[in-house]
Amino acid sequence: MNDVVRNRVRVEGVVQGVGFRPYVHSLATDLRLAGHVGNDVHGVFIEVEGPSDAVARFRSALGRGGPPLAVVERIEVRGIAPTGETSFRIVDSDGAGARTALVSADTATCEDCLRELRDPGDRRFGYPFVNCTHCGPRFTIVREVPYDRPGTTMSGFAMCPRCAREYHDPADRRFHAQPVCCPDCGPRPRLLDARGEVRPGDPLAGAAAALARGEVLAVKGLGGYHLAVDASDEDAAAALRARKHREDKPFALMVVDEWQAAELCLLDEAERRLLGSRRRPVVLLDRRPDALVAPSVAPGNRQLGVLLPYTPLHHLLLAAFPRPIVLTSGNVSDEPIAHVDEDALRRLSGIADAFLTHDRPIHVRTDDSVVRVFRRRPLPVRRSRGYVPEPVTVPWEFPRPVLACGAELKNTFALARGRRVFVSQHIGDLENAATLRSFTEGIAHFRRLFDIAPEVVAHDLHPEYLSTKHALDLDEVDLVGVQHHHAHIASCLADNGEPGPVLGVAFDGLGLGTDGTIWGGEFLLADLADFRRLGHLAPVPLPGGTTAIRQPWRTAVSHLVSCGALREDLEVLRRNANWPDVAALVRDGRHAPLTSSAGRLFDAVAAVLGVRDVVSYEGQAAIELEQLADRSERGGYPVSVTGDDVLRVDGGDLVRGAVEDLDAGTPPATAAARFHNGLAAAVAEVCARLAGTTGVLAVALSGGVFQNMLLLQRTVALLERRGLRPLVHSRVPPNDGGISLGQAVVAGARDRR
Template sequence: MTSEIIARRLNVNGIVQGVGFRPFVFQLARNHKLTGTVSNTASGVDIHVEGCPADIDSFMEDLATRHPPLAHIVEMTHLPSAVTGAVEMTIAASRAGSARATLISPDVSVCRDCLNEMMDPKDRRFGYPFTNCTNCGPRYTIIDDIPYDRLKTSMRHFVMCDHCQSEYDNPRDRRFHAQPNACPVCGPHVSLHDAGGRKLPGEDPIGRTAELIKAGHILAVKGLGGFHLVVDAENDEAVARLRERKHREEKPLAVMALDLDHVRRFARVSPEEATLLSGIQRPIVLLKKREHAILSGRISPRNHYYGVMLPYTPLHYLLLAHDFTALVMTSGNLSEEPIAIGNGEAFGRLGRIADFFLVHNRDIYLRSDDSIVRVSSGSTRFIRRSRGYVPIPVFLKRPLPRIIACGAELKNTVCLTRDRQAFLSQHIGDLENLATEDFYGMTIDHLKRILDIKPAIIACDLHPDYASTRYARGQRGMTLVEVQHHHAHIVSCMAENKVDGRVIGLAFDGTGYGPDGAVWGGEVLIADAGDFTRAAYLRYVAMPGSSAAIREPWRMAVAYLLDTFGESGLDIDLPVLRTIDPQKVRILAGIIRKKINSPLTSSLGRLFDGVAAILGIRFAVAYEGQAAMELEMAADESVTDAYAVAIDIGDPYLIPVAPIIKGVVEDIRQHVPVAIISARFHQTLVNVFTDVCVRLRADTGLDQVALSGGVFQNSMLLGRMVNSLDTGGFTVHTHKSVPTNDAGISLGQAVIAAAKVDEEKNIGI
């Protein structure tokens, strides 16, 4: 008796293109004795299968649970279909469509199979720096449009040789429909050039590059998402020269090492950190330095950590195979500019930094900086979410309309939403120069195109002078929603944790525009997606010189001393007052008294700066957050006592700063070590804000707390705050999917904009 034959059509949406999904479906269907077709569409992958009902059911179960490692199924729908009498399973050509909802894989590290081929002298890809397959290699940075096919990537310029074409066409081959597939015969190639862009002769440009690095030269090396500037991490003079030319005086530089054994020579690696380092995303991971480290002390001065990554392209492996402990691999740009991606662009922009250039002829369509993570308070935390993770969306609890959120001024990202998916862009950077603003617009256009999102709503920060706000206000045909900075921080944390309703939100950062015109940053909010109230904040103090106070923390030290002690505060014997020119201090005091260019601030970031300067740790900074970071690094983690601070009862609660400053100054007078003072300062903040949360729980009944803002990059503060609130019976939500700093702002802006527009519709505005 012949079994009944039925047909079923499945549509699979998610990261299902360019990750070996169609050959997986092809082979799986054959294993289950099914026939039909599978093809890419603009909405994902379309599957038509015919066979016995039981075989189709088993096929569908395996499809959902045994898919390729890079695939991520978001949605799978199925309907009965007409039997066509198909005699075999086939892979059909991609089909375009009106609804383009497929997800694109990020760029991922080269896989072990490809590495083995590249290292095998008998393999035709031996030593080839662009070896890849369906399971690895470039994706996001080379795609121009969807569906993800070779003609819509930067590989369209390279016609495959017969051997590569055979691999590409064979469903049983690891390179079946691997769009970047190539070999030395038909694919991209590297070449070595001098600083003037002239090509240098030689058969082994990578080997020659290694020799030049060993000789102390600075190399610009074209990678996956842009150029790196590279020197030998053990060569102190080369690192110093790189810093001088790049105008990056003290900000830590990232390093790359061949494998975990090499990393362990200079850094401590926990099992969790080893997993992060070795994952397909290959982020930069912050690792504690070993004592008596062998790398240049200029790589990460006055810092307990290195930023370390393992190789993620074949080129990296070939370069590091030349017996380096580690290479400095810092972004190929002048400080604060976007990373260079084009060869001509790199020669022009980096010619005064790099001595030589190792370039290739595969175009990068969209720059993507290295991601940065750390393990803190028991979880992986993003500092920068970019290469390896973008454009994987953050999955939301509820569907949103199509929105573009324009992000903040610093550490900018943008966010586009579609249904339950929020797509945060790669790191764009600080919108403080024309080059970055151009990159900003390019990123928005590229994301809208490859995601096929035409936004109806545009969200931005309240600050009228942000470049992102100006961009939003200049757009037409969309509903504009302006969002308060710290509200966006808290809702970003709520969104990634899928939290509904109201929460107590602790929003701690350096700068955010308040509705009252002050500079906010030490805020306790009662917030939901639609609105917020300011429940408590640090008492205002002057911020003399406005943005100059960010660059020169001694200014905040003077402001806090005057606020706490009056004029007599400037006569106390303190490191900051012994170091800074007394005439400059007197002039600044006059500016504060006369309220000249001295906006009021409640910023916790500025309080960290002021205390760091009072202690003599840092009077001026070379990069954002440096003083606060060095104050954290100075703390003795064994100290748990704190200064006494009494909250001013009211609506909102006011948190006085003067008792903290008095405690710090008295400890200095008593010659208490800086390590103890720093720890007491941290613990004081934990105690005070826990007290505020307890009071607000009594007032409101709320017991969920969301923590957000750049200050929570401070691992000591985050860990102690979470532990204190958890011990106090609160449910604590923190960032794990997006950065807690301003790079996560755009997600909160999008969710708030949706709530506000929905509310206006409901009340008939």
């Protein structure tokens, strides 16, 4: 007997602002069911009534299908008494209660909207703000949840009758698309000069003409302003670099499509998929030798950061100027990206000659995400637009809400509740008031958006980090200090959904150790709650402290002294005449704190091989050393490993090997490869020894050094050859951008314990 039943259904996940209610309406209507669907602070609520077999089919289909951007995490069903209702409708949102609903990330323009954009017969032809429930702005325009138009920066644009009809028609793909608009009722583009005066004519045509003239163009995107120039124009690229005060760090490129990307770079299928995904990150790709790119775009770099257009405005700009363009963050180096119009004009008027802008406000500044591909999986370098604020879901429950304040460099923060960790967009280096303000405002916005009042606050052990100081200034919370490298390994565990124990290899620039020294080349036995240091790179003095980070030749002198390879005839010493003073600092030790940093070991070898004596951005020497290395070379420098309870890995052997190779006339590219291979072999050797004594076979690789693809590839292969199971990142970066996730899960594990 097919009785009439009524079910109350709750759906949680990314189900608001993605067309989930229209999908439910269509599904229920097709099955001739009655009831309703709506949004609330938890997600989507549904009541559905009809014959029991039809209701069963509805429940089954609900878990299998859905609109493209929906991510269903949980469906809860319970039976209730039938009411005799005969129709199915979409009801008003319910904003009462504690908010747990998820907000979708900003999403690249879908194919349906692109067809309208390019169709001369469509009323949205050439309109730079075309969007629907399957694409467009989300996180960057949301002020509050539930995700409805009044809670977004579109609230100031009243819908015209035609847009309103689409918005209220359940059969239309714009049904309840909160940013819906058209040329009659939506935002308008404008082209301004550097003084903020409107340039006459069509803004897109004028912007393309400005690029063709070699001007620097500021472009308002989804999460902030970018600076653009013709990527083939050396004068324009050099002018942008000079005005932005960005000496060497590569610029990203936006290209028309994947075919244009393939003209510049080598692309495999995984990279093509990532490049064209709805998230549209900057993808780091190996450049072709004949790529027509100005030298100042990515000086001396074997790779290019490439992305495809992700807004209608970008598509229209590249239709009018169909050549690769530089698209870099709209800021002066070390400042946050500009996202408020008045602030952008003030800060960027000395850089940009013209501004392609519009009047839709950006609520949350969000930089472009940067990703590479490792073994056909994403390896994030910067997790931001297109990914945030979608949570990292973990297998463990947080007993109390957690705020993790993150690190000092490449800062992100995180808020955690239930089994979700909301890792913020890239904030940047907390070295100035503007970035610190972005950090504190971001925490306040996430707290409001997800209605999380943290009771536990996790922070780094370094007392001078501004993120740590923020944590220590908070009242009525329990503070949890998390050692920097333990946070790296915990982040990798959370990324892979594993609790440990694991052998953790944390290689980075620096982090305060539990013994008061600067760590950075660590072998840990770790789980989510605790760790034990089982090995490390041999510590060497860091002459002048942070000065040595900016001047790798100083670190080279320290390693040369430490390994007994210091000779006056070495080229690195000839290039730096005051090396005797630095060597004296090393021997004296009073202004040269000890560090086991792997990042500084890379710096030392880079300086010895003549790659880089002074850097203009973090990690530059290591990046260029990787770029130099001959991929075909399979030899490696042997490295001694000593000690019993705590193993000591002698990085000086690698420096000595590079010096001896130079003496023998070996090409620097060969020496650079042998350094990488020797370090990878040393990691595998140490992990094999530790696996033998601990019985732990899983190895988590984390820290900024493991963004180095050559080192990562060689290390993973050698670990596998020894029967070990390597874990690498795929959801958050291995660099300090992933630290907040690690801090959060450590705090949660200690809270559970």
